[in-house]
Amino acid sequence: MGIAAVSLAAAAVAAPLATSSAASPPSASSGIPATAAQRLTGIVARAAEMDGDAKPVWIEAVSTSRDKALAMATPGDTIPGSVSQPVYLVVMKGNFTLNDFSTPPNTRAPTGSYLSLTYDPATFLVMDIGITNDPPPDPLQSLGPVSTLAQQK
Amino acid sequence: MPNDGTDFVTIELWDVLNDGISGAQYWTEVGVVSGLGYYHNWFWADNRPNGGGYHAHVQSSEATGGPLPVETTYVGNNQWDIYGGNSFTQIGTSTSNPDSGSGRSQFGTEYTVNPGTSMRDLGGVYQLEYESQAGQWYGEYSLAKNHNYGTPPPNVPWINGSYNASGDYETWGGIC
Numbered sequence: 129m130g131i132a133a134v135s136l137a138a139a140a141v142a143a144p145l146a147t148s149s150a151a152s153p154p155s156a157s158s159g160i161p162a163t164a165a166q167r168l169t170g171i172v173a174r175a176a177e178m179d180g181d182a183k184p185v186w187i188e189a190v191s192t193s194r195d196k197a198l199a200m201a202t203p204g205d206t207i208p209g210s211v212s213q214p215v216y217l218v219v220m221k222g223n224f225t226l227n228d229f230s231t232p233p234n235t236r237a238p239t240g241s242y243l244s245l246t247y248d249p250a251t252f253l254v255m256d257i258g259i260t261n262d263p264p265p266d267p268l269q270s271l272g273p274v275s276t277l278a279q280q281k
Numbered sequence: 282m283p284n285d286g287t288d289f290v291t292i293e294l295w296d297v298l299n300d301g302i303s304g305a306q307y308w309t310e311v312g313v314v315s316g317l318g319y320y321h322n323w324f325w326a327d328n329r330p331n332g333g334g335y336h337a338h339v340q341s342s343e344a345t346g347g348p349l350p351v352e353t354t355y356v357g358n359n360q361w362d363i364y365g366g367n368s369f370t371q372i373g374t375s376t377s378n379p380d381s382g383s384g385r386s387q388f389g390t391e392y393t394v395n396p397g398t399s400m401r402d403l404g405g406v407y408q409l410e411y412e413s414q415a416g417q418w419y420g421e422y423s424l425a426k427n428h429n430y431g432t433p434p435p436n437v438p439w440i441n442g443s444y445n446a447s448g449d450y451e452t453w454g455g456i457c
Contacts, residue, residue, distance in 0.1 A: 136292050136294075204377045230289070230312075238328060248341065253339070258336045260332060260333070
């Protein structure tokens, strides 16, 4: 069966949206502002810990557009309208198990050596997640100035 | 649900490429997620073979109104088109993701909170349908059945679902 459809109707009580950042959204290909990089560092460190590796080998970030970030983080997936959406793309190398997002019932959590996340620069909420054993197809430097958020010595 | 930044609840459709009962290998999914900082946000995800990996995408838009249709459609050439959103438009495309021809559709809710956290999860999925290779849509009806996953500890609230075969819908509700 390759095709399915359904109508959803639900009321689930959940957390409110995270508070917005005072920082202005960056333009694609500009560097990540220092204040945003500092905030990202804390956020992604927690994400890495939640996903099984509190000390990734490295964590790098770049400011870009969502479509270019998808080509790096989730190659093969496309989203309408992503060309005009600015994001912070974060890529980290380590040993990850994605424990905090949806998978089908009774399915083992996805694992991989590279965890990629895109963040909304205004809210710092995750927009996209990718986890694979392969590195991004191109160096992050091809998208703009890269910020190193963590580096194990 | 608790605002702990680690738990979530979804209402969604999974289209998996194997029988799916004992766990999916590869799939597409689309629905609405709350928790993790989101509140009724549209999302879709896929897990692809050949090293493709797992990917998830969250929209900034909040699901409103309803019932809200969703659809994952294999369109050939290893591509799936994902439909959802408040206006039922294409919200994503998954490529390098072959169809097995023997997959299974799953519809329902997923939540990660532990019992005793007072999360409420009320909802349902209606008009469950699949499309034949000839392009004809059919209701699931007696083809579908209810499955309650997870192992509830004794004497704690647990949210189970119920499938109505004649009406072709699944509903659930409760506090966990």
